[in-house]
Amino acid sequence: MSEIKHISSLQNPLIKKVLLLKEKSRERKKTGLFVLEGRKEIELAISSDYLLDTLLFCPELISKEILETSFELRKTSLISVSPEIYGKLAHRNTTEGVIAIAETKSHNLKGFSFQTKNPLVLVAEAPEKPGNIGALLRTADAANLDAVFIANPKTDLYNPNIVRSSVGCVFSRKVILADTATIISFLKENGIAIYCAALSASKPYTNVDFKGPTAIVVGTEHSGLSDDWLSNSNQNILIPMEGAIDSMNVSVSAAILIFEAKRQRLG
The missing domain is CATH 3.40.1280.10 (SPOUT methyltransferase, trefoil knot domain)
Incomplete structure (x- = not known):
């Protein structure tokens, strides 16, 4: 894994990007990205084959070692943020210090078929x-x-x-x-x-x-x-x-x- 970057400024372009993805549906649709927070939600996304683009974590709340053992991060940028930044990004303070930017999926009917005979x-x-x-x-x-x-x-x-x-x-x-x-x-x-x-x-x-x-x-x-x-x-x-x-x-x-x-x- 490459060296972990640290962000402590609210003016950082990545922080502005996260806030924009949270607030604007148009931005999510344009970029094909969205924001989620919390270990449980991120684990469910990974197990459902969602691709994580970036993982932001607050070292005061969760360690890098826990992240590396909990999630598959080989293709994910890992960024540490200050408690102030995390407080600005997180919706609630019980999400264990981790926020992800992930890629959306297609939800149209093309290619969909039922896997059971009695749906x-x-x-x-x-x-x-x-x-x-x-x-x-x-x-x-x-x-x-x-x-x-x-x-x-x-x-x-x-x-x-x-x-x-x-x-x-x-x-x-x-x-x-x-x-x-x-x-x-x-x-x-x-x-x-x-x-x-x-x-x-x-x-x-x-x-x-x-x-x-x-x-x-x-x-x-x-x-x-x-x-x-x-x-x-x-x-x-x-x-x-x-x-x-x-x-x-x-x-x-x-x-x-x-x-x-x-x-x-x-x-």
Whole structure:
């Protein structure tokens, strides 16, 4: 490994680059790079074949020796930074003193195929809130879904808030970004039944058979699903409500539906 450089100035071009990558989706798309922090997230990214460009660490929080034994760094620039710099770059002070710049991946449908004969997938149409997207990805990881499709995406998948709220599950799951029409066509071509979470023409989710190839489709709490999804649904499904409101957080609803499908498949 080459000699480790040390940075102690906030005016350093690399520090400015990290801050720009964190703050600007346009910069991430232009450079094909994004920022992540924390050993767990970085380990998940590496194990999911993401390429690290640069690793910045604060020696007061983590040693070079720990980094070298924890991560594969042969092709990664290793930079030490002062506590002041790390405090400026890090979103939280519990990430063990390490931040990485990594290369993004393609998330289009080209070349994608299911690895199982009976896939279970989640489709989220036009989710905007990074926290909800992160929670959906954590559920997808917990259920070991075959894929997550984000239809008509409104938020950059490498937004730091998505990376953080997903606890790195954005790396461990196969995530596809495409428009609604393209995803519907793909699901139909692959014999995947479409079950839309909606209030109209719906059955309680416990009365529906999810044992075959299944796509569970959820929309936003504000707008629900578009007519394109509803008109192509094999069956609309709902979670019966007993309170004063008729909706739940989208990530909670998705988790309930997904794990019912998982329960049925264990039988």
